[in-house]
Amino acid sequence: MGNWFKTTLLLGALTALIVWIGHFFGGRQGMILAFVLAIGMNFFSYWFSDKIVLRMVRAQEITPQDSPQLYDMVRQIAERAQLPMPRIYVIPEKAPNAFATGRNPEHAVVAVTEGLMELMNRDEIMGVLSHEMAHVKNRDILIGSIAATMAGAIMILANMARWAAIFGGGSRDDEGGGGGFGALGMIVMSILAPIAAMLIQMAISRSREYHADATGASFAGQPDGLARALEKLGAYSRRIPMQASPNTAHMFIVSPLSAGGIAHLFSTHPPLEERIARLTGRKPASFPPEPGEGRGKREAEAAWRKLGG
Numbered sequence: 001m002g003n004w005f006k007t008t009l010l011l012g013a014l015t016a017l018i019v020w021i022g023h024f025f026g027g028r029q030g031m032i033l034a035f036v037l038a039i040g041m042n043f044f045s046y047w048f049s050d051k052i053v054l055r056m057v058r059a060q061e062i063t064p065q066d067s068p069q070l071y072d073m074v075r076q077i078a079e080r081a082q083l084p085m086p087r088i089y090v091i092p093e094k095a096p097n098a099f100a101t102g103r104n105p106e107h108a109v110v111a112v113t114e115g116l117m118e119l120m121n122r123d124e125i126m127g128v129l130s131h132e133m134a135h136v137k138n139r140d141i142l143i144g145s146i147a148a149t150m151a152g153a154i155m156i157l158a159n160m161a162r163w164a165a166i167f168g169g170g171s172r173d174d175e176g177g178g179g180g181f182g183a184l185g186m187i188v189m190s191i192l193a194p195i196a197a198m199l200i201q202m203a204i205s206r207s208r209e210y211h212a213d214a215t216g217a218s219f220a221g222q223p224d225g226l227a228r229a230l231e232k233l234g235a236y237s238r239r240i241p242m243q244a245s246p247n248t249a250h251m252f253i254v255s256p257l258s259a260g261g262i263a264h265l266f267s268t269h270p271p272l273e274e275r276i277a278r279l280t281g282r283k284p285a286s287f288p289p290e291p292g293e294g295r296g297k298r299e300a301e302a303a304w305r306k307l308g309g
Contacts, residue, residue: 011143014150015042017196021157041153045146050101050109053248059089059111066090070117073126074110077133081219086110086136095242096120096233099251100132100141108136119236120229127216127226128233131253134215140208144251152245154197162190198246209253213275223279230254230279234272 022034
């Protein structure tokens with residue numbers, strides 16, 4: 001119950017952010033219109049956010065005939081978790097990654113990249129799929145999809161505000177619709193709004209990743225496969241770039257965006273070292289490992305040579 005209350009507050013903060021941007025565009029009238037827009041977006045996101053996200057990452061639905069092994073693994077996990085069989089999508093990306101989406105367990109989707117299937121062995125893929133099915137079981141998937149949709153809208157509105165300020169749209173006063181802050185205020189808002197949206201996404205995502213790791217390990221029957229998969233994901237994400245939007249980054253099992261230095265502090269995901277330590281009870285000796293280190297060495301080296309690395 002505490003998680004739902006916290007998430008409601010965070011999604012309310014995203015709504016408030018949209019209303020605030022509306023205030024800059026049109027004063028009181030802008031706030032009202034932005035509020036109506038936010039309510040409409042919440043309704044629209046409930047029904048269509050999964051389709052929007054899947055389109056953003058160019059995912060394609062597959063059938064049991066397309067990938068019988070993948071279907072068999074997902075079916076096994078669904079039965080253990082006592083969940084309906086989700087639809088399965090494949091993302092045409094060489095970087096290994098995965099996410100789940102949908103408005104409820106009955107309409108869930110699990111999406112994996114082509115790279116995940118090429119670079120992971122069966123135990124590791126089972127660990128990743130179990131993590132994603134844990135998000136379905138914990139009902140995290142709708143929240144992540146709505147946050148992605150609303151964050152995308154905030155980015156668009158912030159860009160509009162910046163261009164409006166550049167071309168003189170911020171010169172009106174509060175009654176006239178400019179919010180009283182002028183062009184400088186609109187430029188500042190256009191910078192701060194996406195940062196605020198990112199921080200809210202981060203707050204939604206981080207605690208849920210730990211929970212999904214623990215739940216997923218129980219579905220898989222042991223934590224080793226997921227722990228090894230996280231090590232590989234951490235290594236390959238540094239070597240193989242992925243075409244992904246910051247608006248959807250929080251949905252993946254590991255962030256598809258490179259975050260080094262201070263940017264790492266603002267990542268939507270908790271540190272992989274900590275996630276692995278919680279799963280195994282011990283911190284890896286070196287992290288992130290290069291492909292080929294540790295268990296699964298032969299498989300990782302062969303996969304890397306296959307990719308031309």
